[in-house]
Amino acid sequence: MIPLSTPHLAGNEWLYVKECLDSGWISSSGDFVPKFESAIAELIGCPHTVACVNGTVGLQLALQAGGLLSGEHVIIPNLTFVATSNAVHHAGGDPILMDVDKECWQLDLDLLEDFLGNQTFQKEENGKISTFFNKTGKRIAFIMPVHVLGNMGDMDRLTSIANKYHLKIVEDSTEALGSTFKGKHAGTIGDFGVFSFNGNKIISTGGGGMIVCREKGEADKLKHLINQAKAHPEEYTHDEIGYNFRMVNVLAAIGLAQAEQFGSHLAKKRDIAKTYKSQLEGLKGITFQKTLPKVEANQWMFTVLVEDPLGLHNWLKNHNIQTRRLWVPMDQLSIHKHLHYIQSDNQSYQLYENGLSLPCSVGLEESQLIHIIGKIKEFIGV
Ligand SMILES: Cc1ncc(COP(=O)(O)O)c(C=O)c1O
Known part of the structure; x- marks a missing residue:
């Protein structure tokens, strides 16, 4: 089976993990956590990770x-x-679902402006103006754009809308490490950004994440929260309800080795996308996710729109090639039936209906790529 997207562990992973095992620093203390944080900070040009x-x-x-209540x-x-939605729920928030645009598959900014302009009101409380949703009377505190599949939307426009309506931005950049908008890295534009290093991401620690923020004070607060809110270096005093959400040293060791190879992973992802595009462009019924001229996407997950994604999925599966449909839109999930969904022509559903992600592992061989493209052409009948 040619898999969809697997980790590529071709650098110092063994060496660094061995260092952890030999020294006994396998848990939440140890050098590799700050080293991995610094490596990502350097990569994206933002010091607080x-x-x-x-x-x-x-x-x-x-x-x-960021203060969500x-x-x-x-x-x-x-x-x-x-x-994305689970995280909002776990933080105690109430998600408002918003449709995405047809071309780039990102949050639909026309719809967002229309919604905020016509379905909300502003009010001053304790000297601070906030925006409230007419239907619920509750404050809209954040907007969380997702850089879907590593692409990005118009972040200038999104930022100015957020400023106008006093909304903070958390970028769900989990899929977008290395993507840029006007040269600025995904995750560094909003108030906070978050990356994921799960098994299918552009670099992986098996499971892991990184929060990016703007100020040292915020980073300190986050470190405090993930460390059971321990308030004293030696005494077991805790000044709020905290979490055990720290990354362990062994995984950070893998992360550092992966970060060292990030440049070659990014180049490979972009090469794969380029080959797919040049070979499949213009074929009957196939379209691609568009990228804005100001965006350089990391091409994390190469995805096409086709007339019969299920048929193509099954055909490729029968030829030992793994593909994946796009996510069932959030409003369609039974757990979300009570949520408000703002849409005009339900693009997210169209994308779900037609989208299919193709194999794009960093370790994908040229011959495998040519084989996959050949099988897709056979299915389409060219
Ligand atoms: C869009 C999006 N948001 C959030 C996550 C969550 O990341 P993790 O799997 O590291 O918890 C992922 C990745 O799986 C994702 O693709």
Whole structure:
């Protein structure tokens, strides 16, 4: 089976993990955690990074550190992995689902502006103006754009809308390490950004996450929260309800080795996308996710729209090639039936209906890529 997207462990992983095992520093203390944090900080050009156990809790903590209060709204796209919405729920928030645009598959900014302009009101409380949803009377505190499949939307426009309506931004950049908008890295544009290092991401620690913030004080607060809110270096005093969400040294050791190879992983992902595009462009019924001129996407997960994604999925499966449908839109999940969904022509559903992700592992061989493309052409009948 040619898999969809697997980790590529071709650097110092063994060496660094051995160092942990030999020294006994396998748990939550040790050098590799700060080293991995620094490596990611350098890569994205933002000094404040906090490693944690996975991207889902990273998103939850970013919302909590950013001041989300129980019952407040967070706007998220309807087309995303359920972890985005789970994180809002775990932080005590109430997600508002918003449709995505047809071309780039990111949060639909026309719809967002229309919604905020027509379905909300502003009010001053304790000298601070906030935006409230007409239907619920509850404050909309955050917007959480997801850089879907590693692509990005118009972050200038999103930021100016967020500023106008006093919304903080947490970027769900879990899929977008290395993607940039006007040269600025995903995860560094909003108030917080979060990366994931699970098994299928562009670099992986098996499971892991990284929260990016703007100020040292925020990073300190996050470190405090993930470490059971321990208030004294030696005494077991704790000044709030904290979490055990720290990344362990062994995983950070893998992460550091992976970060050292990030450049070659990124180049390979982009090469794979380029080959797919050049070979499949113009074929009957196939379209691609568009990228804005200001965006350089990391091409984490190469995905096409086809007329019969299930048929193509089964055909490729029969030829030992793994593919994956896009996520069932959030509003379609029974756990989300009570949520508000803002849409005009339900693009997220169209994308779900037609989307299919193709194998794009960093370790994918040229001959495998040519084989996959050949099988897709055979299915289409060219
Ligand atoms: C869009 C999105 N959000 C959140 C997550 C959660 O990340 P993790 O699996 O590290 O918890 C993922 C990755 O799985 C994701 O793709």
